[in-house]
Amino acid sequence: MNSATPLLQVSDLVIEFSTENGVVRAVDGVSFDVFPNETVGIVGESGCGKTVTGLSLLRLIPSPPGRIVSGQINFLGRDLVTLSDAEIRDIRGHDISMIFQEPMTALNPVFTIGNQMIDVLKRHRGLKRQQARAAAIELLDKVGIPAPADRVDEYPHQLSGGMRQRVMIAMALSCDPKLLIADEPTTALDVTTQAQVLEQINRLQQEFHMAVILITHDLGVVAETCQRAIVMYCGRVVENAPIEQLFAAPQHPYTGGLLHAIPKIRDEKLAELPIIPGRVPDLLHLPAGCRFADRCSRAEQKCRQTAPSLTWSRDGHSAVSCHYPLSIDNG
8 A cells, every 4th residue: 555654554344332222333434544744534414433542542532331352453563552551551641642622521621721631741742841831831832823822821711712722632642643633623612713723733733743543424524634535334344545646536436426515506506415414324233234225326136245355456546345436337
């Protein structure tokens, strides 16, 4: 795929959750690589397993009820799945950081922004309190927070949603990580603030020379920020491709459906929004074959009987999990 050595290699990752009704396999055989300085988008509908995949990279899956059943998460030559709790704590924040989906719940409401940042800086960078405070103010300034010397002493509820998200970015970058995982970083933000937050992440990625995994349901965000996209459906990767190729010539019918459903202006008015028919299958009662078959206009008997494997193209640049990809005339 690439002459460079991957920073992160996820191989055949399987994650299950125990529920009252049985065991749910939320992530089923997921594999992908992330290279240094690369921005990779993980995209899909709610419940497809993308956030669970992101949390697993830092071993943040709540256990019980969740657990990593099998697979490897190789980061700089170490399998994160096999590390002790103490070893993975050293990785968190220092080498891999995460921006969580809802900053109001991720930030502690009873501590000031400064105190929360100072704790991280003292633990991972060994700074004295005054040094850590100065570093926290500098980071807040880097992420575009006005009057950072004043904001550092404020509580999360005193900041707007966009400001809280910038604080989360500052905390995630405080230890100069090699990999940043951003889980829906623009959720619940207005369009202008979304653009500002994404611009901040892009700019800081170049400054800090880090790789980014962007978890989102928004293909527009992926198009603007990522070099590669991983499309997930019902716990599995269905397509993995460079952004230009994904948008120009999607291979999986699900990817094609997602792209077709993006609102467009047609005939000088907003046309009726296309939808993907049907619904995602129940994870407790999964079909034997392709999980998208009941929603796919190209599905044949083979699709309902045999699950397709993720197959890479000859040039090694893209992969699709489909018996009858869109590049093939299915008659």
